[in-house]
Amino acid sequence: MRSTHERAGRVRSKRLPREVRERQILDAAVEVFSQRGYHAASMDEISEVADISKPMVYAYLGSKEDLFAACIRREATKLMEAIADGVAEAGNSPDEQLWRGLRAFFGFVGEFRDSWRVLHRQASAQGGPFAQELGDMRKRAISLVAALLINTAQDEGVGAAATGQTDALAAALVGASESLADWWLDHPEESAGAVAARLMNLVWMGFGNLVDGHTWQPPKGS
Amino acid sequence: MRSTHERAGRVRSKRLPREVRERQILDAAVEVFSQRGYHAASMDEISEVADISKPMVYAYLGSKEDLFAACIRREATKLMEAIADGVAEAGNSPDEQLWRGLRAFFGFVGEFRDSWRVLHRQASAQGGPFAQELGDMRKRAISLVAALLINTAQDEGVGAAATGQTDALAAALVGASESLADWWLDHPEESAGAVAARLMNLVWMGFGNLVDGHTWQPPKGS
Amino acid sequence: MRSTHERAGRVRSKRLPREVRERQILDAAVEVFSQRGYHAASMDEISEVADISKPMVYAYLGSKEDLFAACIRREATKLMEAIADGVAEAGNSPDEQLWRGLRAFFGFVGEFRDSWRVLHRQASAQGGPFAQELGDMRKRAISLVAALLINTAQDEGVGAAATGQTDALAAALVGASESLADWWLDHPEESAGAVAARLMNLVWMGFGNLVDGHTWQPPKGS
Amino acid sequence: MRSTHERAGRVRSKRLPREVRERQILDAAVEVFSQRGYHAASMDEISEVADISKPMVYAYLGSKEDLFAACIRREATKLMEAIADGVAEAGNSPDEQLWRGLRAFFGFVGEFRDSWRVLHRQASAQGGPFAQELGDMRKRAISLVAALLINTAQDEGVGAAATGQTDALAAALVGASESLADWWLDHPEESAGAVAARLMNLVWMGFGNLVDGHTWQPPKGS
DNA sequence: GATGAATGAGTATTCATTCAT
DNA sequence: TATGAATGAATACTCATTCAT
Numbered sequence: 001m002r003s004t005h006e007r008a009g010r011v012r013s014k015r016l017p018r019e020v021r022e023r024q025i026l027d028a029a030v031e032v033f034s035q036r037g038y039h040a041a042s043m044d045e046i047s048e049v050a051d052i053s054k055p056m057v058y059a060y061l062g063s064k065e066d067l068f069a070a071c072i073r074r075e076a077t078k079l080m081e082a083i084a085d086g087v088a089e090a091g092n093s094p095d096e097q098l099w100r101g102l103r104a105f106f107g108f109v110g111e112f113r114d115s116w117r118v119l120h121r122q123a124s125a126q127g128g129p130f131a132q133e134l135g136d137m138r139k140r141a142i143s144l145v146a147a148l149l150i151n152t153a154q155d156e157g158v159g160a161a162a163t164g165q166t167d168a169l170a171a172a173l174v175g176a177s178e179s180l181a182d183w184w185l186d187h188p189e190e191s192a193g194a195v196a197a198r199l200m201n202l203v204w205m206g207f208g209n210l211v212d213g214h215t216w217q218p219p220k221g222s
Numbered sequence: 223m224r225s226t227h228e229r230a231g232r233v234r235s236k237r238l239p240r241e242v243r244e245r246q247i248l249d250a251a252v253e254v255f256s257q258r259g260y261h262a263a264s265m266d267e268i269s270e271v272a273d274i275s276k277p278m279v280y281a282y283l284g285s286k287e288d289l290f291a292a293c294i295r296r297e298a299t300k301l302m303e304a305i306a307d308g309v310a311e312a313g314n315s316p317d318e319q320l321w322r323g324l325r326a327f328f329g330f331v332g333e334f335r336d337s338w339r340v341l342h343r344q345a346s347a348q349g350g351p352f353a354q355e356l357g358d359m360r361k362r363a364i365s366l367v368a369a370l371l372i373n374t375a376q377d378e379g380v381g382a383a384a385t386g387q388t389d390a391l392a393a394a395l396v397g398a399s400e401s402l403a404d405w406w407l408d409h410p411e412e413s414a415g416a417v418a419a420r421l422m423n424l425v426w427m428g429f430g431n432l433v434d435g436h437t438w439q440p441p442k443g444s
Numbered sequence: 445m446r447s448t449h450e451r452a453g454r455v456r457s458k459r460l461p462r463e464v465r466e467r468q469i470l471d472a473a474v475e476v477f478s479q480r481g482y483h484a485a486s487m488d489e490i491s492e493v494a495d496i497s498k499p500m501v502y503a504y505l506g507s508k509e510d511l512f513a514a515c516i517r518r519e520a521t522k523l524m525e526a527i528a529d530g531v532a533e534a535g536n537s538p539d540e541q542l543w544r545g546l547r548a549f550f551g552f553v554g555e556f557r558d559s560w561r562v563l564h565r566q567a568s569a570q571g572g573p574f575a576q577e578l579g580d581m582r583k584r585a586i587s588l589v590a591a592l593l594i595n596t597a598q599d600e601g602v603g604a605a606a607t608g609q610t611d612a613l614a615a616a617l618v619g620a621s622e623s624l625a626d627w628w629l630d631h632p633e634e635s636a637g638a639v640a641a642r643l644m645n646l647v648w649m650g651f652g653n654l655v656d657g658h659t660w661q662p663p664k665g666s
Numbered sequence: 667m668r669s670t671h672e673r674a675g676r677v678r679s680k681r682l683p684r685e686v687r688e689r690q691i692l693d694a695a696v697e698v699f700s701q702r703g704y705h706a707a708s709m710d711e712i713s714e715v716a717d718i719s720k721p722m723v724y725a726y727l728g729s730k731e732d733l734f735a736a737c738i739r740r741e742a743t744k745l746m747e748a749i750a751d752g753v754a755e756a757g758n759s760p761d762e763q764l765w766r767g768l769r770a771f772f773g774f775v776g777e778f779r780d781s782w783r784v785l786h787r788q789a790s791a792q793g794g795p796f797a798q799e800l801g802d803m804r805k806r807a808i809s810l811v812a813a814l815l816i817n818t819a820q821d822e823g824v825g826a827a828a829t830g831q832t833d834a835l836a837a838a839l840v841g842a843s844e845s846l847a848d849w850w851l852d853h854p855e856e857s858a859g860a861v862a863a864r865l866m867n868l869v870w871m872g873f874g875n876l877v878d879g880h881t882w883q884p885p886k887g888s
Numbered sequence: 889g890a891t892g893a894a895t896g897a898g899t900a901t902t903c904a905t906t907c908a909t
Numbered sequence: 910t911a912t913g914a915a916t917g918a919a920t921a922c923t924c925a926t927t928c929a930t
Contacts, residue, residue, distance in 0.1 A: 015893060015894080015928085015929060015930075017892095017893090018892085018893085021893085035349070037260075037261065037347050037348060037349075038259075038261075039259065039260075039261030039262055040261055040348075042921085043920075043922080044919095044921090052894085052895095053894065053895045053896080054895085054921090055894075055895060055896090055922090055923075055924085056895080058449070058921090058922065059449055059893085059894090060449055061449055062449045063921080063922080064921065066449075121343075122347055124343060124404075125343045125347030127259075131408075135408075169424065171405065172402065173424075175398070175401040175404070175405045176398045176402075176424075178401055179397040179400055179401030179404075180394060180398075182346075182397070182401075183393060183394075183397045186353070186357070202391065202394050202398075202425060203424065203425065264903065265903075265904060265905080266902095266904090274912095276904090276906095276912085277905090277906075277907090277912060278911065278912080280904090280905070280906080281910090281911090285905080481704075481705065481793075482703075483703065483704075483706055484705055486924065487925060487926080488923095488924075488925090496890090497890060497891045497892080498891085498926085498927095499890070499891065499928090500889085500890065500891080502925090502926070502927080503889085503890090507926080508924095508925065508926090565790055565791045566791060568787055568848075569703050569788055569790075569791030570706075571703075579852070613868065615849060616846060616849075616864060616868050619842070619846050619848070619849045620841070620842045620845055620846075620868075622845055623841040623842055623844055623848075624838060624842075626790075626841070626845075630797075630801070642834060646838050646842075646869060681907085681909075681914060681915080682914085683913095684913085684914085708900085709900060709901085710900090718915085718916095719916045719917080720900090720901085721901090721903085721915075721916060721917090722915065722916080724900090724901065724902080725914085729901080730899095730901090
């Protein structure tokens with residue numbers, strides 16, 4: 001009779017204020033959506049993991065669709081803030097800003113694997129409004145990167161011709177980061193820093209240089 | 223899609239050989255899985271699209287899980303063959319082989335969007351056996367690319383230090399390709415060739431060179 | 445109506461005496477039951493409309509069933525009082541008393557459509573105790589009418605033969621009134637007076653003949 | 667564990683053709699809707715009474731709403747046909763046609779109490795599309811009666827003045843019939859013929875005077 | 889007295905899967 | 910071979926009702 005997921009013996013804490021409950025529920029939802037996928041996740045399991053009854057889930061966060069959207073929004077915001085914080089810690093060098101941003105990104109993915117899985121895999125597997133929600137975040141990320149690239153180019157005195165491509169390049173870099181993060185999920189033996197460095201090397205130097213033995217080195221102390 | 227209680231009459235062609243039936247079913251399954259996702263896809267809709275009765279679907283290809291796995295296997299094989307064909311068309315230059323492989327890959331994605339969606343988005347959104355099936359294909363792809371990179375390095379007389387990284391670089395390149403293909407799904411305005419060239423440029427030259435105004439040019443006649 | 449997970453803030457007036465609260469609740473309940481029907485009405489909506497918290501509804505008026513019964517009782521009483529008042533305003537003429545009673549009835553229905561809807565449509569759609577509650581009211585109404593008819597007959601010197609039917613006739617008249625009121629709900633273009641006059645015309649002229657001893661006979665063989 | 671409504675020990679007949687199943691389901695639905703009301707009726711109980719599994723109910727007749735509408739349509743059609751048959755059996759006399767129609771109506775109500783309960787009580791308690799479905803049937807009934815009344819009036823040489831009211835009178839007669847039928851549901855001791863005769867007496871004598879140009883006038887000052 | 893927080897027990901609906909023909 | 914008919918088992922969502930404060 002008892003469901004497999006029930007935390008047996010755990011006493012439910014009662015009468016918590018709304019805010020706390022909402023956080024609990026979102027945490028649980030991210031965990032379950034990440035592991036099962038949107039459709040396979042059941043509201044039953046989410047409520048069990050959140051250690052609360054189903055009606056409260058509905059009362060606080062609405063339908064399954066609403067809940068999923070809320071997860072995406074919250075996680076996307078957390079991720080973007082983490083990256084922005086990383087960039088802010090760097091000095092004025094665009095090169096270093098990029099590096100810090102990447103570090104922060106992979107740091108986030110490493111720390112909150114479920115969040116990233118929900119954001120990247122689940123949200124894009126479901127089409128429609130969810131993918132769009134994500135698309136917005138991606139656009140903000142791309143803009144951020146594009147700005148860095150433009151600064152770099154200006155520092156090096158490169159003209160308009162090259163800068164015309166910055167948006168596309170930024171999109172490619174963002175895509176490459178996402179992809180590498182995705183790959184990392186299934187190969188967790190490397191550290192966040194190593195993965196970030198690998199990407200930096202790859203895209204910054206290019207294969208052409210790498211096979212020539214030239215590599216990019218992370219600045220000291222990061 | 224059409225609910226059963228509104229009756230529709232369609233005449234079905236009968237007594238087709240097993241092979242043909244299987245192809246029909248797999249085609250339908252790829253289409254439906256790609257558009258709805260694994261869970262949201264219903265065996266009912268698949269059998270309708272395949273223009274065959276549900277029990278036949280089960281007779282020929284087993285459970286829903288089996289069917290999905292069969293889709294992945296078939297599409298993955300098709301994709302790998304397309305890439306191998308592309309590479310084979312190139313001469314001995316590893317540089318050109320890489321380019322042809324990329325072209326073939328993006329050509330495939332452009333031509334069989336549903337196939338790619340199933341392979342990349344749906345298969346990885348469902349965990350477990352499906353992702354593994356994909357993982358195998360990816361490994362084969364990575365090996366292929368790694369071999370090319372090693373050849374390149376040897377051509378240029380680069381030593382073991384650099385080649386030690388080839389596997390990781392190959393993985394990164396494969397990942398970047400997947401990611402770019404994924405992005406392309408949602409931005410279909412570019413041609414396959416243009417997307418491939420963009421990637422080649424990016425990873426071969428590196429951002430560092432690109433912002434300096436150096437670009438890689440596809441060889442003539444491709 | 446507004447789901448709980450979108451928060452709304454409303455200031456509630458506090459500490460009202462019990463009577464006032466009960467009236468508020470009953471008013472809200474009649475409105476909601478009338479519009480949604482017994483089952484589709486939710487205690488949540490009722491408490492919202494009553495501008496009071498749900499536990500208070502339970503504290504004051506008990507379960508949903510109790511609340512519905514209370515509605516019926518209150519509205520039935522109001523209706524019967526309205527009719528009695530109407531009849532009392534007339535002189536001794538039974539003819540005029542009937543007319544005033546009908547006017548009062550249709551006046552009530554016109555003024556309190558929700559009340560009538562709850563009484564007539566909802567209460568009888570739910571079987572069991574509710575219908576019985578109504579049945580009692582109906583019996584009182586029928587007795588009232590029957591008394592009028594007997595007086596009429598006596599005034600006109602009609603014998604026992606005709607009076608034997610008075611109860612049935614009264615029931616028919618009451619039924620016809622209810623039915624016409626029901627019809628009127630959906631055709632509100634006429635005035636209460638006009639509807640009452642129409643009914644009076646229809647049945648009174650029929651009664652007129654009946655009490656004169658004229659009856660219509662079914663053709664042989666049916 | 668076993669539901670109260672289960673017919674224990676009954677062996678389910680299997681593999682019946684669609685038509686038969688649909689009839690079974692509709693019969694069960696009318697029975698359950700009539701006894702419980704639309705909302706309180708559960709698809710579970712309906713499928714049990716129909717002696718079939720729930721998915722078949724959905725497969726054949728759609729959602730609960732669809733099913734209810736189908737019940738109303740089928741029963742309304744049956745009723746109208748019964749009345750039309752009754753009228754057709756009469757000769758040319760409108761008087762007799764009316765009588766036969768009434769007899770047929772009450773005969774139907776007596777024989778198919780559940781049908782009538784669904785049509786009259788449940789359908790009108792739920793607003794919206796259901797009530798409208800019923801409204802259509804009522805309009806057809808009213809037209810039928812109005813035609814009879816016009817014929818009567820013409821037979822007796824009554825002018826346009828009186829006939830101008832036929833529609834309203836017809837509506838009143840239909841309403842009175844419905845109402846009496848409703849009353850009869852709760853007082854089943856009388857025969858269908860007796861109830862029909864009572865109504866005929868009541869309203870016909872009233873009508874008789876009306877078509878002769880006699881009308882009852884409300885007293886002054888009200 | 890008054891309420892936000894909480895839940896057990898349903899209800900409609902769908903789906904993968906399998907018989908009987 | 911081929912299919913219409915059939916179902917067990919799940920799932921999203923709701924509601925009357927009650928604590929704890």
